[in-house]
Amino acid sequence: MTTTTQQELFRFLEDRFACAQACTECARACALRASLVDPDGTEEQELLRRKAIMCAEVCDATCRVLSEENHLDEAGIRVQLEWCRSVCLECAHVLEHHSGTDQAVKACRDCAQACSDFMATLA
Numbered sequence: 001m002t003t004t005t006q007q008e009l010f011r012f013l014e015d016r017f018a019c020a021q022a023c024t025e026c027a028r029a030c031a032l033r034a035s036l037v038d039p040d041g042t043e044e045q046e047l048l049r050r051k052a053i054m055c056a057e058v059c060d061a062t063c064r065v066l067s068e069e070n071h072l073d074e075a076g077i078r079v080q081l082e083w084c085r086s087v088c089l090e091c092a093h094v095l096e097h098h099s100g101t102d103q104a105v106k107a108c109r110d111c112a113q114a115c116s117d118f119m120a121t122l123a
Helices: 003-036 043-067 074-095 102-121
Strands: none
Touching: 003 043, 003 074, 003 102, 043 074, 043 102, 074 102
């Protein structure tokens, strides 16, 4: 294995780990945010809660895909990453208009960026 190939492999693994870590943080922040929303609240609060739960679930699934030995090929991983990125950006957009959501919004945006960065390392 050449040095360049080893460096590329290390970068790939670092980016994969950073993305999985960002997904985990986003899932935690969104799950926490969803638990703080009154389930008997307004329709807008229900939308906020559903978006946060969906984002947490997608991030959790993406983290599992990136962390476990699985049989997804590169195309499958790319689809999962794009789905996660899209959901995170949508969730951040919905959450940013509400008070007390700064941590979740940042986690969503960080996760979306990590997904984009990792996708860029894929051939």
